[in-house]
Amino acid sequence: MPSCQTLVIAFAALLLWFTLLRRYRASQLGVFSFLSPVFGVLFGALLLDEPLTTNFVVGGVLLMIGIVLVTRQKK
Secondary structure, three states: HHHHHHHHHHHHHHHHHHHHHHOOHHHHHHHHHHHHHHHHHHHHHHHHOOOOHHHHHHHHHHHHHHHHHHHOOOO
């Protein structure tokens, strides 16, 4: 059964991705793919009580700053 769940989740993720590509530019959406490992570690910390290191927190904050800088509207 887990392989079936994987297919459903992968299908839903791709459906969401292509829906977002209709509305936003690929250059803006591509940056958000860097958030996937961050969410993986955060969910691991929340659901599995994995430890969060200082390096991860600092790296995550720097990543978020970079995403904000790249995706902000130019005046």
